[in-house]
Amino acid sequence: MTVATEFRWATGIDPRKPASLFHPFLEILAKSETMSKIRIAGFLAGSCCILLAAGCGNGAAFPTAQVSGQVLCEGQPVSGAMVYFEPLRSGDQASAMVGKQGFAFTDSEGRYVISTYAPGEGDGAVVGKHRVRVGRGDAECDCSMNEEVDLMQVEVKADTDNTFELVLKKASSRERMMAQRNQDLEDEE
Incomplete structure (x- = not known):
């Protein structure tokens, strides 16, 4: 089973479809047959954290x-x-x-x-x-x-x-x- 197939099975998202949010990144990852599910999950989690952090400001109001x-x-x-x-x-x-x-x-x-x-x-x-x-x-x-x-x-x-x-x-x-x-x-x- 390829990494792309495993990812599609685990998430329901087909990384080969351009409509996928992470398609360009997953395409690179999918080319490596030795990439494990853990690395893909880590990559996705890290990407989500970066996206969330980019939208968050200090939030503290000045007096x-x-x-x-x-x-x-x-x-x-x-x-x-x-x-x-x-x-x-x-x-x-x-x-x-x-x-x-x-x-x-x-x-x-x-x-x-x-x-x-x-x-x-x-x-x-x-x-x-x-x-x-x-x-x-x-x-x-x-x-x-x-x-x-x-x-x-x-x-x-x-x-x-x-x-x-x-x-x-x-x-x-x-x-x-x-x-x-x-x-x-x-x-x-």
Whole structure:
């Protein structure tokens, strides 16, 4: 009995069929008549472990703190804007993961509550320094909103009131023209 036949008998999978998940690997293994069932089982178990491990992350969430505030354009609240809090690396964290970006949409009063791990539930932003950006989202106002440009940098602290008023500057004619061009491109899609 060949190894391929033994494998097919033991698992019900025909390694010679291209539809088999491990076909390319089993074809190589099947060419060796001296390969034992134990080696094939070990190979499959190892392959499964590698596949499972590749999909698993650290899973540990960084500590967060409540963050809220209001977005204003010339003193008026901006509704429908997207607010981003992106953790910054600094000092000994220069090559380390410092946390996941938090975000929120502003309500009709321009108020926002940042969520990081539970979207829409206001679980806060990762404790530490952040770059803050405001994107247009569904907002319509004459102020500059570009999620690629930092509005400010802030520090989110544990066990304290992290309320930040985000005051947008009036958009230049060039920024308004670019925003209109981007909107036109989105409308074409």
